[in-house]
Amino acid sequence: xxxxxEFDQRLIDERVAQFRGQVERYLAGELTEAQxxxxxxxxxxxxxxxxxxxxxxxxYGTLNARxxxxxxxxxxxxxxxxxxxxxxxxxQFNWPQLEEVPDILxxxxxxxxxxxxxxxxCIRNTTADEFxxxxxxxxxxxxxxxxxxxxxxxxxxxxxxxxRKFKIAVCGSEADRAVIHAHDIGIEVVRNDAGETxxxxxxxxxxxxxxxxxxxxxxxxxxxxxLTYLEAIVRVYNQLGRRDNKxxxxxxxxxxxxxIEAFRERVEAEWxxxxxxxxxxxxxxxxxxxxxxxxxxxxxxxxxAEAAALNATMESSPAFARWVRHNTAEHKQPxxxxxxxxxKQTGFAPGDITAEQMExxxxxxxxxxxxxxxxxxxxxxxxxxVRQRDLHAVWGVLSDLGLATPNIGHLTDIICCPGxxxxxxxxxxxxxxxxxxxxxxxxxxxxxxxxxxxxxxSGCMNACGHHHVGNIGILGVDxxxxxxxxxxxxxxxxxxxxxGQILGPSxxxxxxxxxxxxxxxTYVEHRNEEETxxxxxxxxxxxxxxxxxxxxxx
Numbered sequence: 001x002x003x004x005x006e007f008d009q010r011l012i013d014e015r016v017a018q019f020r021g022q023v024e025r026y027l028a029g030e031l032t033e034a035q036x037x038x039x040x041x042x043x044x045x046x047x048x049x050x051x052x053x054x055x056x057x058x059x060y061g062t063l064n065a066r067x068x069x070x071x072x073x074x075x076x077x078x079x080x081x082x083x084x085x086x087x088x089x090x091x092q093f094n095w096p097q098l099e100e101v102p103d104i105l106x107x108x109x110x111x112x113x114x115x116x117x118x119x120x121x122c123i124r125n126t127t128a129d130e131f132x133x134x135x136x137x138x139x140x141x142x143x144x145x146x147x148x149x150x151x152x153x154x155x156x157x158x159x160x161x162x163x164r165k166f167k168i169a170v171c172g173s174e175a176d177r178a179v180i181h182a183h184d185i186g187i188e189v190v191r192n193d194a195g196e197t198x199x200x201x202x203x204x205x206x207x208x209x210x211x212x213x214x215x216x217x218x219x220x221x222x223x224x225x226x227l228t229y230l231e232a233i234v235r236v237y238n239q240l241g242r243r244d245n246k247x248x249x250x251x252x253x254x255x256x257x258x259x260i261e262a263f264r265e266r267v268e269a270e271w272x273x274x275x276x277x278x279x280x281x282x283x284x285x286x287x288x289x290x291x292x293x294x295x296x297x298x299x300x301x302x303x304x305a306e307a308a309a310l311n312a313t314m315e316s317s318p319a320f321a322r323w324v325r326h327n328t329a330e331h332k333q334p335x336x337x338x339x340x341x342x343x344k345q346t347g348f349a350p351g352d353i354t355a356e357q358m359e360x361x362x363x364x365x366x367x368x369x370x371x372x373x374x375x376x377x378x379x380x381x382x383x384x385x386v387r388q389r390d391l392h393a394v395w396g397v398l399s400d401l402g403l404a405t406p407n408i409g410h411l412t413d414i415i416c417c418p419g420x421x422x423x424x425x426x427x428x429x430x431x432x433x434x435x436x437x438x439x440x441x442x443x444x445x446x447x448x449x450x451x452x453x454x455x456x457x458s459g460c461m462n463a464c465g466h467h468h469v470g471n472i473g474i475l476g477v478d479x480x481x482x483x484x485x486x487x488x489x490x491x492x493x494x495x496x497x498x499x500g501q502i503l504g505p506s507x508x509x510x511x512x513x514x515x516x517x518x519x520x521x522t523y524v525e526h527r528n529e530e531e532t533x534x535x536x537x538x539x540x541x542x543x544x545x546x547x548x549x550x551x552x553x554x
Contacts (some may be wrong), residue, residue: 001062001372002147002292004112011155012109015116019043020102027099042122042160044115045101049424054093054101055118056108060128060146060170061089061375063113065362068373070111072358078104083358085343085351087415087466088167089127089375090118094422116154121162123153123234127169129177130376133293134338134384136330140189140197142172144289145226148281152227159234163241164249166234167206179377181205181214181497182469184251185233188495190220198222203233203263204255205497207463212252213497215260217267223286227279232271236263296370296385301335310388322444323395326406331385339383339394340376342405342413346438349431350416351379357401368394379415380408410447411455411520412438415466419459419476420483426459428476428483433457433512440513441520450520453533454493469493471534472519473500474512485512489519489545490537501542504550515549522548 004012019039026036040046044055056071063071071091075083078100083091096104108114118125126146133141149168153159159166171178172189180186186202199221205214221229237251240258255263314321329338341361344350353361365373365383368390374382381403386394398404407413414437417423419430434457441447456470467473473488485507488500507515522545527536537545 001064001143002059009109009112012112012114012116015043015114016102016105016109019105023098023102038120038161041120042117043101043105044118045098046119047424048094048422049420049426050422051095052098052101053422054096054104054115055086056083056091056093056113056115057118057125058089058091058113058375059150060126060132060143061130061377062132062143063373063375065365065371065373067111067113068358068362068365070107070113072355072362074104074107075358076355081356082352082354084349084418085353085375085379085381087377087379087417087464088118088125089130089377090125091375092418094418119165121164121166122160123156123162123166123168126150126153127167127178127377129171129173130374130382131177131329131338131384132172133295134331134333134336135173135175136332137174138172138332139174139191140172141290141293142170142178142187142189143293144286145172145187145189145199145223146170147292148226148285148289149230152230152279159238162234162238163243164246164251166237166251168230176493176495176497177377179466179469179493179497181495182207182211182466182493183214184237185230186214187226192220196222199226201229201233204252204260206250206252207466207468208250209247209461210250210253211463211468211499212256213499214252215255217260217264224281224283225275226281228274228277229267229271231279232267232274235270236266240266295333296372298333298336298385299387301387303334306335306388310391313392317392320392320395323404323406324391326410326448327404327408328386328391333385335388337386337388337391339386339391339398340408341381341383341398341403342408343380343403344407344413344438345402345405346412346435346442348402349418349421350414350434353381353403357403360397360401361403364394364397377415378408378413380413406444407447409452411441411450411453411472412447413455414438415454415456415470417458417464419457419465423459423464425462426476427461427478428459428485429509430457430459430465430476433474433476433485433509436509436513437516440517450523451532454491455516456491466493467491468499469497470500471537472516477506479506483509485509487512487515487519487549489542490534492534503542504546518549519545 169178188200201218202214420426458465458467459476469491491500
C-alpha cells in the first residue's frame with residue numbers, strides 16, 4: 001500500500017496545525033459560522049443532530065493494521081468506542097468534541113491518515129473495488145490509478161470550490177464492486193484489442209434527489225491521458241455547473257441538460273489544451289505508483305492439496321462451511337482466499353465496528369495475512385490475503401467477535417446510512433428499520449434460497465444508503481411530521497446499472513418488514529430456475545409486486 005514520503009507527511013502535519021488555529025479562532029469568536037463552514041468541511045467535520053461528525057479518509061478502502069489500531073484508539077479516547085464505515089469506504093466518528101478534533105487529526109497524521117476533502121465542494125475520497133489486487137476476475141489492480149488520482153486531486157488549487165461535491169470511483173474487475181455507474185466520474189479499467197490497458201470513462205452518474213445512471217463519455221482512454229482527461233471533465237463542470245441552486249449543481253444535471261454528445265465535445269475541446277501537457281502520465285510515473293502495490297510474499301502452495309484439506313474441514317463443520325461459501329471469495333493466488341468480515345450482525349447498526357473489534361481484526365491481519373485490510377462500499381471489512389489452511393482459525397476468532405454472520409451479498413447484508421438517529425438532514429430513522437428486517441429474516445436457509453439481494457436504506461433523499469440502486473431500496477420520508485418509508489424495486493449497482501422503480505405509497509415503520517415479506521413471496525412464486533431477484537423483476541416488472549403488497553395492505 002502507499003506510504004507517505006517526507007513531502008506528504010509535512011503537508012498533512014501543516015494542514016493539522018492550520019486547522020488547529022482555525023478551530024481556536026472560531027471558538028474565540030474570531031471566525032463566524034459562515035467563515036468556519038468551508039474550513040471545517042474540507043477537514044471532514046460535519047455538524048450532526050446531536051454532536052459533530054468527523055469523517056476520516058480511507059483512500060480507496062485500503063489501510064494497515066497500525067492504522068486500524070489508531071482508529072480504535074481514537075474511537076475510545078475521543079468518541080464512544082466505535083466507528084462507522086460509510087459507503088465511500090471512509091470511517092466516521094459520530095461523537096467527537098469540536099475542540100478536540102485537531103488533536104484527533106494529529107493522532108491520525110502520525111499513522112498517515114487524514115480527513116482532508118472527505119466533505120465540502122471538492123473532489124472527495126476516490127473509491128475502488130475492495131478486492132483490488134487480489135480478485136480472481138481482475139483486469140488490473142485499480143489502486144495505483146486511485147493513488148495517482150488522489151495525489152492529483154488533493155489540494156488541487158482549481159478544484160477546491162466546485163459547484164458541488166465530486167466523487168470518483170475506479171473498477172478494475174469484471175464485476176463492478178465500486179458502483180461506477182452512480183458516480184460523477186466512473187472509471188473502468190479495460191483492455192483494447194491490442195491488449196493495451198486503458199480506461200472506459202463514465203460521467204454524470206449520481207443518486208440523491210435526481211438519480212441518474214452515468215453515461216460513457218470515452219470508450220477507451222490510453223492510461224497516460226488519465227489525469228489530463230479527468231482535468232478536462234472537471235474543468236468543464238467547474239465552468240458550467242450551476243452555483244445558484246445546490247439541488248441542481250451536480251455534474252449529472254449539467255450532463256443531462258447538455259446531452260452526452262455536447263458534453264463530450266466540450267470536454268474534448270478543453271482536453272485539446274491539456275493533452276500531452278505536464279499532467280500526462282509517463283511510464284515511469286505509472287510504474288512508480290504500481291511499486292507501492294506489489295504482491296506480498298505469498299507462499300507457493302499446492303492448490304489441489306489445499307482445496308482438499310479445506311473441503312475436509314468444511315465437511316466436518318457445517319457452520320464453518322456456510323461461512324466459507326458466503327463470506328470468502330476466490331483469490332488470484334493459489335491456496336489463498338479473500339475473507340469478508342460482516343458488520344451486519346443483528347442488533348448492531350450496519351457498518352459499525354467497536355474499538356475492541358478493530359484491535360482484534362488488526363491482530364488477525366498481521367497473524368494470518370500481511371497486515372493489510374480493506375473497507376467496502378457495502379460497509380463491511382476485508383482481510384485480503386488469508387491462506388485456506390488458516391480459514392478455520394480466522395472463522396473462530398471472527399465468530400467470537402460477532403463478525404462472522406454468513407450473510408454477505410444476501411438480504412440482511414444491508415447498506416444503511418446513520419439516518420435520523422444521527423443525521424440532521426434525515427427525514428426518518430434507518431437503523432431500526434434495518435434491524436427489524438434482519439430480525440424478521442434470520443433464517444439463513446431462507447436467505448440462501450432467495451439468492452443474492454441488495455437491500456439498501458437511506459434516511460433521506462440525499463441517498464447516502466444508495467437506496468436507488470438497491471434491488472430493494474427503502475427511503476425515509478416525512479409525511480406530515482411522521483416517519484414513513486417508500487420502497488423501490490429493480491435497482492442494480494453493477495455494470496448493467498439501473499435505478500429502482502417506486503412501488504407506490506409509503507409505509508409506516510412497523511409495516512416495512514411485512515412489506516418486504518410480500519415482495520419476497522412474489523419473487524419466489526414467479527422466479528424461474530437460477531433466476532436472481534433482479535432477473536425476475538426485470539422479466540415480470542413492477543405490477544405483480546405492487547398488486548401483492550397493496551392487496552395485503554388493504
